[in-house]
Amino acid sequence: MPELPEVETIVRGLQGPLQGLVIESIELFSTSMLGEVTADDFIAALTDSRIKKIERRGKYILFKLQKGQKSFTLAVHLRMTGNLIYCSKRPMTRPRHTRAVFLFHNESFLFFTDVRKFGSFRILDDNQKTIFLSCLGVEPLSPAFSEQTLQKLIEGKKTSIKAFLLNQKYICGIGNIYADEILYRSSLYPEKPLPKLSKKEIANLWHNIREVLMEGIKAGGTSTRDYRNAAGEKGDYQKHLLVYGKAGQKCRRCCSIIQRIKVAGRGTYYCPGCQPN
DNA sequence: CGGATTTCCTGCATGC
DNA sequence: TGCATGCAGGAAATCC
Incomplete structure (x- = not known):
């Protein structure tokens, strides 16, 4: 995708x-x-x-x-x-x-x-x-997207962190695969409501949004299935995925079994050990 | 108002 | 082997 x-x-x-x-x-x-x-x-x-x-x-x-x-x-x-x-x-x-x-x-x-x-x-x-x-939200890799920007976007909203990341009118460009990878790296349970995020968690999330997206670009994107670049070639980031599509497999960090649930209508992969409810 | 559900569409995995 | 079924999902529309 x-x-x-x-x-x-x-x-x-x-x-x-x-x-x-x-x-x-x-x-x-x-x-x-x-x-x-x-x-x-x-x-x-x-x-x-x-x-x-x-x-x-x-x-x-x-x-x-x-x-x-x-x-x-x-x-x-x-x-x-x-x-x-x-x-x-x-x-x-x-x-x-x-x-x-x-x-x-x-x-x-x-x-x-x-x-x-x-x-x-x-x-x-x-x-x-x-x-x-x-109608589109802030570009997450632009200078306009600061830690404070994210803090302000989260403020006052009650939705889940995953639904927030997927909503293009807040931050644009994040889809299902990168949302799961960002939340895993941030040790955040996908259904966690925004008001429950600490300032430290938001700072960490900000860092990981940018890091994961930049790594994705560096690897030429994720080809789980259909994606090809302009030359018709696959990307490499599927090799770096840690949770997306990994239900039933062991978490690389804590050896818990990766779970698949439905959040905001999307298949959502997370580690119950690293991303506790 | 806002979250949840449905819609669009085809290929593929699954199960009998 | 063959067929039916369900699932995948971004965003807009619709529902509740």
């Missing part, structure tokens, strides 16, 4: 090859990612536009595009199984589950694949983009 480290890895992989390219044509094999927008409108809007810049915000990939005098943004969300794969020339066969293909003027291709068809494409003008981004 592409979370912050995976999306960041994809964006870094696309920036070089796609910068400055002009979209010559688009082929759609599904329209589910377009929402209310029709295929014709989507294709018409993007064809002949130039990619000025690619950046990440939370789990969104933002393509800053220009067509004539008009500048706008394509916001792509990969949800669980979406991938963007760049090919410098036409491959022999399309990747499996290809939903859209972008052909550029230099004869290179960008494939959007998505097994479960949950991914979304949204075209935003500069005004809509501002509103859109204002």
